[in-house]
Amino acid sequence: MTIRHTARRFGRNLQCHRNVSSAEVMPGWIMQRAVQTLGMDKRRVVMQWLNQLGPFWDKSQQHSSDDWLECNGEPVTDTAIGEAAHCLALGLDRRLVSMDPSAWLSSPLSVEFESGPNRHVDVLNYWLVEAIQTALSVAPTPVRSWDDLAAVARVRFPDLTFSTNSFAPLRGHPFGRGPAERMIALLTVLHDFKNCFNEQGQRTSEGHEIYQQHFTGEKAWFSDSSNTEKSQFNSDLTFPHPARPGETLFCTWHGKVKTPQLRIHFSWPVRANEPMYVVYVGPKITKR
Secondary structure, X not given: OHHHHHHHHXXXXXXXXXXXXXXXXXXXXXXXHHHOOOOHHHHHHHHHHHHHHOOEXXXXXXXXXXXXXXXOXXXXXXXXXXXXXXXXHOOOOOOEEOOOOOOOOOOOEEEEEOOOOOOEEEEOEEOOHHHHHHHHHHOOOOOOOHHHHHHHHHHHOOOOEEOOOOOHHHOOOOOOHHHHHHHXXXXXXXXXXXXXXXXXXXXXXXXXXXXXXXXXXXXXXXEOOOHHHHHHOOOOOEEEOOOOOOOEEEOOEEEEEOOOOEEEEEOOOOOOOOOOEEEEEEEOOOOO
């Protein structure tokens, strides 16, 4: 709870899995039983956090239960270690906090991926309050507004060409850190995809892997609008060309944030010798 309080002082959240209260913390003892040994006031605060407040990282889980993630020879899919590693691979800053004593008192923790562009990720891990305070004091300030998101995106993704007003549709829309981080993850994939071409202008094996992982299938992060949507929302999906005054771009391909329904529209197809334009970041356009 001290670590949680320290994280909040720096504008960060200490997240846990919603099932942590039933996790075995020592042979024959689950977390809930261990917490019962605390005084009444402490017990109430801890259990309220573990059972109700969270925040729970699995509510906005980025990696799939189908992914294979391994650390120290053990599978870590659907665990905080696996989620932190997957987020880092997407450009989202994540660190871990471990209980002391435990089997995880080392840093960094090396996580192996079965597939994907980044097959090895080191995750920084902390278990001392002093070490966490030091790390948070020098960590980048978290994104706290849509303006912050726009500023971070333009710096972090130099190979994406954002139109002047690409983030304007977010104005007036309630800010959420979860959706903002999801957008950073989407933009990270687009930026990586834009750079997956060889000297001959052909898509690399890494590019093909990104395409298969994020641009195909029912759970794809990116997809094209349907023919009905293209017809019904033709004018809404047509945007001023960022580099050619008087011209337009018909941008039907988009990245998706589910809750709330936000979209990132960009030019398609992606080619080695052409800019990749991001023309719209905002609420879903094709709402019926």
